[in-house]
Amino acid sequence: MIPDEDFIKDDRVPGPTKEEIRCLVLCKADPNGGETVADVGCGTGGFTLEFAKRANRVYAIDKNPQAIKITRENLIKHGLGENVELINDDAEEALKEIGDLDIIVIGGSGGRLSKIIKVGARKLKGHGRIIVTSILLETKIEAIQTFKKLGFEYGIIDVNIARGHPLERGTMMLANNPISIIWGRQR
Numbered sequence: 001m002i003p004d005e006d007f008i009k010d011d012r013v014p015g016p017t018k019e020e021i022r023c024l025v026l027c028k029a030d031p032n033g034g035e036t037v038a039d040v041g042c043g044t045g046g047f048t049l050e051f052a053k054r055a056n057r058v059y060a061i062d063k064n065p066q067a068i069k070i071t072r073e074n075l076i077k078h079g080l081g082e083n084v085e086l087i088n089d090d091a092e093e094a095l096k097e098i099g100d101l102d103i104i105v106i107g108g109s110g111g112r113l114s115k116i117i118k119v120g121a122r123k124l125k126g127h128g129r130i131i132v133t134s135i136l137l138e139t140k141i142e143a144i145q146t147f148k149k150l151g152f153e154y155g156i157i158d159v160n161i162a163r164g165h166p167l168e169r170g171t172m173m174l175a176n177n178p179i180s181i182i183w184g185r186q187r
């Protein structure tokens with residue numbers, strides 16, 4: 001897993017998704033090397049880089065051109081990118097244009113989550129899965145409701161991570177913001 005501090009960051013682009021959360025998303029996505037993956041709302045490329053190392057092909061999609069630029073820079077910094085296509089477009093439009101997918105990770109939806117999941121679901125191969133990360137209560141409810149409507153199996157975890165920070169007298173545990181991971185797959 002790539003440490004958070006090894007990513008190039010930008011004030012105009014949120015991310016990277018914290019290392020421990022990337023780890024759990026990979027666990028739920030369970031890539032074995034042969035998959036085609038879409039990282040929807042790639043931001044700084046947190047998921048894009050991890051999947052570039054573990055899947056066959058990755059589409060990194062973001063509507064913010066600065067996010068695409070930073071993701072490209074992070075791929076280059078880490079010697080990755082040969083199997084990555086960067087797409088600067090809105091998620092729904094981009095997903096319509098690309099081929100079949102095994103894994104879709106959604107880290108940003110701009111209030112269009114339900115639509116994005118539905119468009120993405122049409123591209124999923126039989127065993128395909130969609131993983132959503134969410135900091136908003138409303139987003140996780142929307143994800144679950146959409147998976148239910150699609151007849152998908154689904155699951156959710158809330159993750160609260162506290163990292164140890166060394167102080168003079170000991171180690172202080174500092175909490176990160178809680179985040180939810182919601183996943184769905186065809187039955």
Ligand SMILES: C[S@@+](CC[C@H](N)C(=O)[O-])C[C@H]1O[C@@H](n2cnc3c(N)ncnc32)[C@H](O)[C@@H]1O
Nearest residue numbers: 015016017041043044046063091107108109110
């Ligand atoms: C929280 S950031 C994702 C961080 C990323 N997972 C990382 O590790 O750097 C969310 C991103 O989603 C993008 N986004 C939001 N709505 C979108 C949409 N409808 N289509 C494409 N990108 C979108 C934003 O531009 C932003 O860069």
